[in-house]
Amino acid sequence: MTLPNEVLLALRPTHSPPVRQLIEQAGVDVSGWAVDKNGEEIPNPNTNTYKNSQWTFGGSGEPIVVCVWWKDLAVKGDHLSHDGSSKGYSKDLGNALAAPDRTSSEAQRLRGKIVKAHAFDRAVYEASSKELPLRMVVLDGETPDEEDSAQVSARASKRLLDDADWYAHTYDPFSGNYELVRGIPPVHAPPPDPFGGAEDPAEDPAFQQFLADAPLSETEKDALIKARVGQGWFRDVLVKRWRGCAVTNCTDSALLIASHILPWRLCTTRVERLGVSNGLLLAPHIDKAFDIGLISFDDAFRILISEKMRKGDEIALNIHPGMTLKSREHSDIRPFLKRHREEIFQAPARVLTTR
Structure with missing residues (x-):
C-alpha cells in the first residue's frame, strides 16, 4: 500500500x-x-x-x-x-x-x-x-x-x-x-441549493470576461451588473420581503431598484451575490445615494448622511435625518450594513438633528 x-x-x-x-x-x-x-x-x-x-x-x-x-x-x-x-x-x-x-x-x-x-x-x-x-x-x-x-x-x-x-x-x-x-467519494449528500438554481452573473464566464476586459469604470460595471441581477430571482425575493421601497412610501415595484448592500463586485459567494440578506428594494434616488456612499444605515436602521452630501441636494431629494429602514425584523442585513459603512459610506456622517 x-x-x-x-x-x-x-x-x-x-x-x-x-x-x-x-x-x-x-x-x-x-x-x-x-x-x-x-x-x-x-x-x-x-x-x-x-x-x-x-x-x-x-x-x-x-x-x-x-x-x-x-x-x-x-x-x-x-x-x-x-x-x-x-x-x-x-x-x-x-x-x-x-x-x-x-x-x-x-x-x-x-x-x-x-x-x-x-x-x-x-x-x-x-x-x-x-x-x-x-x-x-x-x-x-x-x-x-x-x-x-x-x-x-x-x-x-x-x-x-x-x-x-x-x-x-x-x-x-x-x-x-x-x-x-x-480518491475518496463523500459519504453524505450535498446540501440543497438555497437559491433553487437562480441565475448568477458570476457563473457566466463570457459576462465575467467582458467585465474584466471592458474599458469601463467600476461604477459603469456595477450599473451593468445591477441591471442584469435586478431582473431575476434576486429582485423577486426583495419585492416579496420589502413590499415596497425599504425607506420611502413608494409601493409600486416597477419604480424600484433591487440593490445590493455590499456591492456585487465585492461579493465572493452565491450567498452574498443572491442572498436576500444582502439586498434592499429602493427608490432610484435613494438607491443612487446609497450606491455611492452618500447615505448608509446604522445597526438600528437609522439613516446616516455623509458630510459630503450637499444640504441643498438633501432637501431637493427629500433625504432627511428622520428616515429609517421600514422593517426592524430583518436583522440578517446588519453584517452587510456594517460592511457598507466600513467600505462604501463616505464617512464621517453629518451630526443629525431631526427637523
Whole structure:
C-alpha cells in the first residue's frame, strides 16, 4: 500500500507538457483552443495564452478540471487533501483592487484573477452540489507573495494530470470554504441549493470576461451588473420581503431598484451575490445615494448622511435625518450594513438633528 506521503511526493511534477494536452486527456473538449479570445485562429493551439492561463476547465456536462499548486496539497491522516476559501482569496484580491494608487495594468491583472477565482468557486460548487468527481492538474513553479499579486502573475514551469479522481467533501456557500479529497467519494449528500438554481452573473464566464476586459469604470460595471441581477430571482425575493421601497412610501415595484448592500463586485459567494440578506428594494434616488456612499444605515436602521452630501441636494431629494429602514425584523442585513459603512459610506456622517 502506497503511503500518502509517498503519493504526495509522486504528484510533484517533473515535466511540462502543454496544458491543452492534459485537459484533453481529462476528457474535456479542446477544439476551442484553436482560436484566441478575439476569434483569431492560432497556428498552434497549445500556445493559446488565454486558455493556458485559466484555473478551471470543463463542467456543465464535461469533466471538471481544476488547477492546483503542488505546495497547497497536504496529507491528512490516510489521504491527500486540498483546502481553500474562494471567498477569502477573492476578498483579498478585491481589497488589492480597491487600492487608490493602482495602475490600469495592475487593475486588469487583479480583475482577471478575480474572474478566475469565481470560476474556481463555480467548479467546486458544481462538483459538490452534483456529487461529481474532479480531475486535478498539479502545478509547480513560481507563485508571487500576496502583496505582489497585482504586479506579478504566477508561472507554472511544470505540471501533471493526476490519474485519480478528487471529490469535494465540503463546500460552504456562505464562506466559500471547501475541502477536496483525493480518491475518496463523500459519504453524505450535498446540501440543497438555497437559491433553487437562480441565475448568477458570476457563473457566466463570457459576462465575467467582458467585465474584466471592458474599458469601463467600476461604477459603469456595477450599473451593468445591477441591471442584469435586478431582473431575476434576486429582485423577486426583495419585492416579496420589502413590499415596497425599504425607506420611502413608494409601493409600486416597477419604480424600484433591487440593490445590493455590499456591492456585487465585492461579493465572493452565491450567498452574498443572491442572498436576500444582502439586498434592499429602493427608490432610484435613494438607491443612487446609497450606491455611492452618500447615505448608509446604522445597526438600528437609522439613516446616516455623509458630510459630503450637499444640504441643498438633501432637501431637493427629500433625504432627511428622520428616515429609517421600514422593517426592524430583518436583522440578517446588519453584517452587510456594517460592511457598507466600513467600505462604501463616505464617512464621517453629518451630526443629525431631526427637523
